[in-house]
Amino acid sequence: MNSELQLQVEHWLAQDPDPRTQAELRSLLEQQDEQALAARFAGRLEFGTAGLRGIVAAGPMGMNRLVIRQTSAGLGAYLLEHVSDATERGVIIGYDGRHDSRIFAHDTASVLTAMGIKVRLTAKVAPTPLVAFGVKHFNAAAGIVVTASHNPPQYNGYKVYWGNGAQIITPHDAGIAAKIELAASQSIPFLAHEAGINQGRLQWLEDEFYQRYRRAVMQAEVLQPHTAPQRVSIAYTAMHGVGADMAEAVLIDAGFTQVYSVAAQREPDGDFPTVNFPNPEEKGAMDLVIAEAKKHGAMLACANDPDADRFAVAVRQDDGEYQMLTGDQVGVLLGHYLLSHARSEQRLVGTTIVSSSLLAKIAKRFGGECYTTLTGFKWLMNVGMAKSQPQAQFLFAYEEALGYTVGNMVWDKDGLSALVAFAQFTAELVAKGQTIWDRLEQIYREHGFHLNTQVSIALTPGTPDIGAYLREFPPAAIGDQTIVSTEDFKTLERRFADGRREPIELSASDVLIYRLANGAQVIVRPSGTEPKIKCYYEVVEPMNAYDSLQSCQVRAMAAMARFIDAHQASLPK
Known part of the structure; x- marks a missing residue:
């Protein structure tokens, strides 16, 4: 075995306080498994x-x-x-x-x-x-x-x-x-x-600290109930994480009496035995909470991820089945609800570059301001704090990966207060004889049906650096749609089709955004080390008087398929 590697391992062993990891390294030393040791000390x-x-x-x-x-x-x-x-x-x-x-x-x-x-x-x-x-x-x-x-x-x-x-x-x-x-x-x-x-x-x-958070949720200005919540029924899962006690407590405090937790997933378990992947976004992860919702005929099937900073929800449809809302749909629904009740001086909302553009349109409709940051709550919250002023106080922020911040009680995503806010929003709709689908349709009729999707594209091994290629040969159109502006976060410059240029006031990142004449956009995050890019697509389909939510969605999905095909065809092979 390489003598330098052996010295590194022995030096580490002399400091390691854990008998378990000591035994792991000693076993590899005894087996002379240089490859495994080299990986651990790379x-x-x-x-x-x-x-x-x-x-x-x-x-x-x-x-x-x-x-x-x-x-x-x-x-x-x-x-x-x-x-x-x-x-x-x-x-x-x-x-x-x-x-x-x-x-x-x-x-x-x-x-x-x-x-x-x-x-x-x-x-x-x-x-x-x-x-x-x-x-x-x-x-x-x-x-x-x-x-x-x-x-x-x-x-x-x-x-x-x-x-x-x-x-x-x-x-x-x-x-x-x-x-x-x-x-x-x-x-x-x-x-x-x-x-x-x-x-x-x-x-x-001790418990008093946990109760302080609980009381803060109950007393938060933006979480004061506007209608009686007793008619809303909720199935809930902590997904083998640590959210159940507090989630159930804050729902009870807010007056929600019909809450049904998934017993098999309620207690913390580091093995996550009932899910293949403890992420509410993953296929099958919501199966048990949806089954619990069906058992009780609940309106909502809600989940926190294992550390309870993210929130996911599936909503009952007319046929009794449940449909997951996307992170963007939850974000615009919560944003619309909170803005509709906010004080005039508390209408600052935020989202990220890869999330839907719809929140900005809703904020404008309510006389608010929407800021946009790079992905991650570290940016959403630090920028939100910097932008918050006495006459433009922070209200809400979200990113499409199921993260939401409601009010300024916590400067990070909080799946517990988001759960309460969404339940209160549902209660308000029920009191009006409306459903969540009705509210979505109302928003889409006003601003257009916004459909977002994410695609990772693996390219051939011989493909050049995609980011460098797109910057050297900037596209003027995607399919039959003209590109009206290009945002390059590497150079921090926004370029318009008419030749105008303006700076982007965000941190530098290897990201390109193309905005099209028909309101569609694609965000491209190229990899400089492998022939692969990650693309975030958005199409906006107007709803006419004869459209239903379903018919417009079908049309938007067809437009999305054409958009993705046209964009992929424009990339180097």
Whole structure:
């Protein structure tokens, strides 16, 4: 075996506090499995704006206790250097129901308290939104959630919030990553919990903290009920995650008495035994909650993902079957509902470049403002905070991947408050003798039927760099439709067909957006390393007086198929 690799492994073993991962590495050493060891020591699990996320495994490329301790030491050093009162403001830590989450969270607390930083640690599993709430509530210097959200069971993650309550963005991500590299070459401080408590550095967050979040939902201005909710029936699943207790509690507080949880998926289980993939977007993931809804004839079949920061819903149709709403449909429905009740000075809403353009049209209809960011709630929330003014206060933001923020109680996506808001919206419709489908049709009649879809296109191995090609040979049309503007997020410039140019005030990213004369658009995210692109398509089909929701949808789907075919045909082969 390579002697340098063997020294790396032995050095790691000398620091690894976990007998399980020690045994994993020793077994590979005994087997002389150089390939497996080289993979585990090929670098370091990258720390970025999403923190850490990876497969639980031994070595610096995996999620394990030593990586967590080194990461925590790096984060602690960065906080001490950049936040003058970090020791007193401290850090709040929570964790989900995955197998290693509790010990990772406890190790994080021991490292930070050893560095003199006050830590508030949840006494049990906690939905991610509660930690984001806690950062604001306690005015903490930072927040940490040990969670892999909706990833498969073998994954875990380490999500970091800055003191403003939103996920970290540049330059903090790079700064923390540099401190982690330094910490990995040094001994890691560690303080036992009992000592941390005795020294006043460790505080357990017991039930009272969970109740504070619950009361905040109940008292939130944008979540005050406008109609009686008793007639709305809801089937719910936590999808083997940590959302059930709080989801049921906030629904009860809001007056929803007909709530039926899927028993087989109610309790946290890191194996996620009843789903192939614990993501509400995946085929089959909603099967049990839809079956529960059918059993009770419920109007809604609702789900949170395992850490309860995302929300999904299927809605009963006239034939008794259930249809999933897309993330964009939920976003525009919630946006329309919230804007219709908002104060005139609280009508700032936001969405991302890959989400539907419909929210912006709805906001304009209500006299509001809609901002657009790059993908990710780290951008939606940081930009939302920056744009919020006394006469243009933040109200709502969403992205098509089932993430929603209702009001300013939490500066991150929150599947629990979104669940309450959607239930209240449904109750208002029921009181008017309307359905969710009626409201969708009303919105589409006013603004056009907006259909969105996402396609990954694998190209031949000989295809050149797609992004470079599209920039060198910019298309003037897609099919028979003229391109009226092109937005290049690499050069941060918007170019119009008439020759005008204007800057784009967002962070640089390898993204191209083409807007067509008929209102359609395509967002292209090319890969510079492989012949593959990810495309987000939108078509807008006007609804005439004779259209039903179904007939217009059929026409929009046909238009979408033509659009995708024309766009793919225009790409280099």
